[in-house]
Amino acid sequence: MFLIRIIVCISVLLIAGCYKSASSESERIAAADDRDDASDAFEHPREVYMNEDDPHYDIYEGAGIENRCQNDTDCIVTGCVESTCAAEPIEINDDAFCNQLLMTSGREPLFGSCGCLDGLCTWYFESDFDRECTDNEDCNGLGVPPEGITQKGIWYCNSDMECSFGFPANWN
Numbered sequence: 001m002f003l004i005r006i007i008v009c010i011s012v013l014l015i016a017g018c019y020k021s022a023s024s025e026s027e028r029i030a031a032a033d034d035r036d037d038a039s040d041a042f043e044h045p046r047e048v049y050m051n052e053d054d055p056h057y058d059i060y061e062g063a064g065i066e067n068r069c070q071n072d073t074d075c076i077v078t079g080c081v082e083s084t085c086a087a088e089p090i091e092i093n094d095d096a097f098c099n100q101l102l103m104t105s106g107r108e109p110l111f112g113s114c115g116c117l118d119g120l121c122t123w124y125f126e127s128d129f130d131r132e133c134t135d136n137e138d139c140n141g142l143g144v145p146p147e148g149i150t151q152k153g154i155w156y157c158n159s160d161m162e163c164s165f166g167f168p169a170n171w172n
Helices: 002-014 024-031 056-061 095-103
Strands: 046-048 075-079 084-086 113-117 119-128 154-157 163-166
Touching: 046 113, 056 084, 056 119
Parallel strands: none
Antiparallel strands: 046 119, 075 084, 084 119, 113 119, 154 163
């Protein structure tokens, strides 16, 4: 598992479009009218990961297919190399994109999670980077560090009981 994270961290610089950003505000507002109010209650704050300006936005976000949801279980990761977050399976016909993912990092976006946000299945990340923790699992879901990736690493719980990006002192 850690080896996969290392490979993903190394290759993030090779793949364009793995930046946190906003999504279509009008689409989110329209979908929000249909969502269950309980979907707002997340343990950690979520932010939309992909931007409509990303050249592969339609692939990552499953544009053109049903994407409405009421909770995370309505969303699935599908497409080539598990690149698409949507409410139904999608077949990706972009061989260049799929081959690029296979040759570099595999599943994208880096540190992204697929779930229901504002009534739509979407890639998101959790943005409470200063969260407290008792073990490494408590740091799961955090996105690319706010300062970007300046080093190889993983999210882990440090000795001050805070989530940190890098490698713990006892890393092997």
